[in-house]
Amino acid sequence: MKYVKFVVAVVIMVVVVVLVVQNHAAMSTEVSFRMDLLGLKYQSTAMTVYHIVVIVFLFGVLISALVGMMERFRLKKEIRILRDASKEKDQELNSLRNLPITSEEVAPSYETDE
Numbered sequence: 001m002k003y004v005k006f007v008v009a010v011v012i013m014v015v016v017v018v019l020v021v022q023n024h025a026a027m028s029t030e031v032s033f034r035m036d037l038l039g040l041k042y043q044s045t046a047m048t049v050y051h052i053v054v055i056v057f058l059f060g061v062l063i064s065a066l067v068g069m070m071e072r073f074r075l076k077k078e079i080r081i082l083r084d085a086s087k088e089k090d091q092e093l094n095s096l097r098n099l100p101i102t103s104e105e106v107a108p109s110y111e112t113d114e
Helices: 002-022 049-097
Strands: 034-037 040-043
Touching: none
Parallel strands: none
Antiparallel strands: 034 040
């Protein structure tokens, strides 16, 4: 599985390099974003498409990391709850195992041969 991940990573890197080389002119163009919202006007500084792609990629990595951390904390909490429940059940089982066996003693019956 380790080698499969490595091969997939290499293939993805090669595809990215090919896309960058083939689209260098288009990716080097500068763009500027404008916003006019209820009288508020804003215009960003000119950035290349390369910069925008990198910023969006890093933003996606950040969001994925945050979602992963939240999922990890949720799973840790669930594991802790399940461990506590398991300990309680183990204690109950051990207490039941240590109970003395009580049974009604029946007087021995002697059969006589007549």
